Every structure is written in C-alpha cells, then in structure tokens.
Amino acid sequence: MPDQASAAASLPQGLSSQEAAARLAQDGPNQLPGSAPKSTAAILREVLTEPMFLMLLAAGGTYLALGDRGEALFLLGSVAVIIAITLLQERRTQRALEALRDLSAPRALVVRDGAEQRIAGREVVCGDLLVLHEGDRIAADALLLDGQLEVDESLLTGESVPVAKLPAAQLFASTVVTRGVGLARVQATAGRTAVGRIGADLAATEAPPSPLQQRSRRLVRALGALALLLAVAQVLLGWWWNGRPLLDSLLSGIALAMALLPEEIPVILTVFLALGAWRIAQLQVLTRRITAVETLGAITVLAVDKTGTLTQNRMAVTGLVTPARHWHAEGAAELPEDFHRLVEFAMLATPGDPFDPMEQAIQRFGHDWLRGTEHVHDGREPVFEYALSGEILAMTRVYTSTAPALHLLATKGAPEAVADLCHLDEARRGAIRAQVEALAECGLRVLGVACGRWTGQPGRAQAWPPSQHDFDFEFLGLLALADPPRPEVPEALAQCRAAGVRVVMMTGDHPATARAIARQVGLSERPEVLTGGDLEALDDATLRERLRRVDLCARLKPAHKLRLVQLLRAEGAVVAMTGDGVNDAPALRAAHVGIAMGERGTDVAREAAALVLLKDSFAHIVAAVAQGRRIDDNLRKATRFVFAVHVPIVTLALAPTLLQWPALLLPVHIVLLQLLIDPACAIVFEAEPEAADLMRRPPRPVTDSPFALKALRLPLLQGLGIAALLLAAQAWLLAQGWSAAQGRAVMLGALVPCVLLLILAQRDPARPLWRRAPAANPWLRPMLAAVGLLLAALLGLPGLRDLMRVEGAGLPTLAAIAAVLALCLAWLELLRLLGPGRAARRRRPC
Structure with missing residues (x-):
C-alpha cells in the first residue's frame, strides 16, 4: 500500500505559473460573452432622449425665436454640463459594478506549480488541473483524470438526474458536481466550451427591476404625465387669460414641466444601490444581486448556522469515548491502544x-496520534460509498480486503443514526445518549x-445493498470535536437585539451542542430547542406557534430549513438565512436574503444566494445589515x-400665471438650480454617515415605500412652507413697488441657499440645522462653497x-433675501420641533 509521500508524488504537477500566464494572454479570460459596460455613445444616446434634455432644446429654441441668444446659449451650454455630470455618475457606478463582478466571479481550485491554488474562474486556462469537490461549479470543459463524480448537467441537457462520471469522462463548464471528488484536465475555456457555443444568453440575462425600482418608474411616469398636462394648461392660461x-x-410652461419632472429619482436608485453594494463589499460581504441591498434594511429574522458563522470553524478532535473508557486530548502524551481502532475507522x-x-480535523488527528502504526491507510480508496442523506444522517465507505469477496465498512455520522445502524438495544442506546448529552x-x-x-x-451475481441498514455494524465509540465561538459574536448579537432583529440558530448539530454554544455567545435565554424530529411531527399551524417562542433549531435537514424559512415568511418576517451546502440552495432562494458562506460554501450555495460572505463571520452579516440600513436611510433622505x-x-413656476404676476422662474433658472440639486441627490446624500441610533431602531416594514404619502408628508410641508414664504415676500415686494427683476433677484437669492437648508433639514431631525456638523459628510463643505459661489455670481x-x-x-x-431666509429657517425649525424631530430627540441617547 503506498504511503502518503509517494501518493502525493504520483499526482500530476499541473501547469507552472509562467505557462498559465502565457496561455491566458494567448486565449483570453475564461468567461462567457456578457453584457458589456455602457459605452460613452450609449450614455449620450440616453441623455439625448431624456425628457429633460428635450425640454432644454425646446426652451433653447424658444429663446432663439425671441432673440435672447444669451439665454439660448446658456441652456444649450448646460447640456454639456449635464452630459459631463451623467458621464461621471455612470463611470462611478460602472466602476463599482465592475468591482463587484470581479469579486463575484466563480472560483476554481487548480493545481499549479505542484500545489493547490484557488483562483478566479476567468483565470483558468487549457491544460489546468481542476480539483473538484461536491458543490463545485465546473469552470471549463475538462477530461476527468481521477476520482468518481456525479454531475448535474441539466443546464445543458434538461435532464434533472445527475450523471455518473468515471475517469476519461467528459465534464462540461457550468455544470455542478453533486457528489464525489475528482481531478480533471481543462480542454476548452470561454466561448469554446459547450455552454459557450450554445450562446451568451445566460451571461447576458439581466435581473428584473426590484419593487423599489418598479414603484419609482410608476411615480416618474405619473409625474411626467402630470407635468405635461400642467405645462399645457400653463401655456394656455398665460396666453389666453x-x-x-x-x-x-x-x-x-416649459419651466413648469422642468420643475415637476423628478428626473433625480432614477439617478438616486441607480447610484445608491450600486455604490451601496460596493460599500458592503468593503465589509467582506459580496452582493450578487443588487436588489438585495434594498431588503437588508428590512430584515427582521437572521437564520444562521452554528458552525463557521457563530463559531470559528477550526475543528479539532478533543476527546474519544468507547464503551469502556474516555480519553481527553488535552495534556495527553499518547493515545491508548484501546482507541486506535476507533480513530482508524x-x-x-x-x-x-x-x-x-x-x-x-479527523484526518489531522489520526495522522498526529497514529503516526507510524498500521492503522493509517493513506492512499486506500473505497470501492463504494453511501452518502449522508436526509433519511440516514451517516455515511459509509466500503473497502476491499485481502479476501476477494470480503469488504470492510467504515461509518461515521450522528450518534443516534450510527447507533440505529448498529441495531443496538435500548439500554445501550440510552448509555450512548447520556454520553452524547454530557459532551454536547x-x-x-x-x-x-x-x-x-x-x-x-x-457486479457479478449481485448488486450493492440499496441501504446502509442492510449491513451489520459494530459500534466503536464517539468522537468529540470542539469549535470555539468567534469572539466578536456576542457584541454582534447584542447589536441585533438592539436593532429589533431576531436571531434563530438552524444547525444540524445535537440540541445540547446548539444550546451550549447559544449560551456561550448570548444568542438566547430560552432553553427550548426545536429538532428536526419535532418538525416532522408538527403541522404548519402548530409549528408556527412553536416557532414564536424558540430560537434554537437543531438536528435539521435541508428540507427542514426550507420549511422553517417558508413559515417565517408566512408569518410576515423578512428572513435572511445562511447556508453553505448544495442542499441549502432551496432555502437560500426561499429567504428574502440568502447569505452563502464564501470560505467553506459550495458554488451552488453561492449562486443561489443574494449575498456571499468573503469571511464566514456572523459579525460581517450584522455589519452588512447596518450598512443596508444606512443605504436605505440615505436613499429616503x-x-x-x-x-x-x-x-x-x-x-414659483405655476403661481405667477394663476396670480397674473410676471414670471418668477424661467427655464434658465431651473437649470441653474439643477446644478445644485443633482449633485446633492447623487453625491452628498450617498456619502451621509449612518445615524447614531440606526441600529437601535426597529426594522422598517418591507412594504414601506419612500414614495408613500406618509413618508413625504414632512418634506412636502417643508417645501410648501418655503413656497408660501417666497410668494408672500414677492407679494409684499410688488406692493412696495419693486420691479419684476428686483423681485426675481430676491426669490432666486433666497431659493439657492434654501437648497442647502433643505439638505440640512433631511440629515438629522433631532438636531437644529445649525448644529448638524458638516464635518461628518465630506461633501457638505463643497456644497456649501458651491452655494456661496453661485449666489455671489448670480448677484x-x-x-x-x-x-x-x-x-x-x-x-x-440683500436685506430682503436675509429676511426671507430667516423666515424659511424658522419654518423648518418649527416643523422639526412639532414633527418627527420631537420623537427623535426623545429617543436620542445621552
């Protein structure tokens, strides 16, 4: 039997780094043709077909017809500014999306320079050796050299049953390994693969718009129609009446339509969600679907696995138990002979x-404690395997022996499942249960x-038995493995409690283990544990009632997790769930936000999830929730x-027509104001830091829209109050004999600083406007400077x-402008004192 060193030496060495780099340069990256970033020409086409641009052209043409060349040139020149701003925003958004695509690219485990390396799937080249495990998505067309696999090829064939693959079998890119381990040599990449020859439709498919994007589009269409109707009415009233x-x-009429069109709304959604996903990526959480950014702020339940999320996923065997005695690794100098057979099997x-x-951890423990004995069998491969399944939580590997017809069986799994396979009597099972409980x-x-x-x-006269239950087993003992909790988890759990987010542990481990870890990290004070057996015995109504008072779920199968997620959703919860295995994919899809483990998760789980943890830690999930709340909060601001x-x-664009006054706002004035409003929406508010009490608020309802009348009541009152004060000031100025040009100077001179006042008014309702420190937002001081420069230039x-x-x-x-500004500031402060600001001040910590 070959030893470990000779087995390793017999493995292919793979390509060298230099060979791989040369082939990558020659053949190009291993990626399917997809949707390319928007070109400058495409962005220009979008800008030129925007309603706002068309109105600018119409206004410019009207000014030319009136002989006002200065105004016409100003409007047409503003088109260049708008195009420049749009290009900058698109490029910034595109860079963020490209960074996310680089992070979310499929990964591949290859052998290069004689060692295993995990690389981006696009870096795989012909000749590479792929190391394939259960749950991996195959990165390229390849030939299986070693191992036995079962592969889901439904993407190509439509056949849902996995296909068995033996050495010399062909493997295809984008198919999924559902079982086994293998080594394969890459034969084709990118568009030369089978899936690449079919077409690029898969890679180019775009996700449908999110609910928020759909609502915003309906709002913009409705306001656009209203703008057109009012603009026509304005023209007719001004002309006839x-x-x-x-x-x-x-x-x-054009000025009114430009004032009504909220062209900033689509910009806000695009910029905030794309840059928000990029900011979340800085927290080691990759956003695979941008729409998940919307939902993060509404999460009410976090359903998390124990291993690797709450714990460090650094497994180590710490103890062994046989029917006769216990052994603890700590402080031990050697492993007694009584335990050799247990570790061997x-x-x-x-x-x-x-x-x-x-x-x-099991292999590491065995090599450390059985080194040099006849109980280590490196290089010995099984002739058949029974995988862990939902029916039997144990796996069996079958080996040949010296006798041709005799086979050795090695089994491990959940203690109760292994005891059941051994057909032990109730007394022996009770003793094992007591040992397991004590360890757990x-x-x-x-x-x-x-x-x-x-x-x-x-293969001759008979087949392998269909089930592990068809064998006779001897129970050898128990292995106890420790996985210490992550030190940052207790604080993250406290943040969840303060934020009104319930955390539910869903694990396949023993109930006592789940309870002990929950106690160590402070997950829950409730000791009751819901097990997979309980789930199978309860109907949905009873289970929903039970789930309301249980935070720990143990001995769960993947189907149990899916059912729990569906029940939580039916109860109105917004569920985020973690998973890592192939069988977790349905539950990850069923959750509002599926979160896959990036370090230990399978490709299937990562592709089913909306978020991927680049570092498998619960604290990173909580940080992503906080960032999601910040993005949602800023978007609403x-x-x-x-x-x-x-x-x-x-x-100010509509009232003069109704009051038979001279026009106050013309298209040139709207364009001037947009030079402040557009950057404020897309830059200033996006950079706003999170509120101090953000993670002490309850989650927002998932149906809560930023465009609902309830959410807009305060800003509408703010705007109406300022409008009323400006109109009152204009009426007083006209009564005092001021000319239209003088009155317009006061209106514009007050309206430009009011843009800044309204920015400050949305930031923090608990503080007066003059105490909302600009230092926390790097763009506020430039905005203040821009307002000052624009006002000075205007006057x-x-x-x-x-x-x-x-x-x-x-x-x-100047005195009139100062007086109007003082009244506007007083109005905003009055609304703060009487409105939500009062409640916010009561909630504010000392």
Missing part, C-alpha cells in the same frame, strides 16, 4: 483529502463511528429632499444677472 405673448407663455470513513473542516452540554460536536464486514461480489426642493420650484456678475433677468444686489435686496 393673462394675455402674455405665446412664446413667453411657452417658456413658462473514523479516518477510513473520511475522504483522504477532505473539504469539510470537521473531516479535515460542553458545546462539543459529537460523531458516532462504527465498522462492519460484508461478504459479496457486486435623498428622496425627501427631492420632493421638498421641487415643491417651491413648482410653486454680482453683470453678465449672469442679465442672463437671469435679475437686478444687482444692493442693500435692500
């Missing part, structure tokens, strides 16, 4: 190069180990600002004054 020239009335029941951390109460994971013999020659700032603009530059049809800023004008 007020007796204005038709072209002047047309300018007023535990190793035989485990793959020699395992992927699972628990199986790695210490937070240890416990496995049962058994051995057996079977006489037969499959930006939405409130858009509506608050548009109300006075719309009012101080003769050319711009003429263009905007305003008179110079004398002391009376």
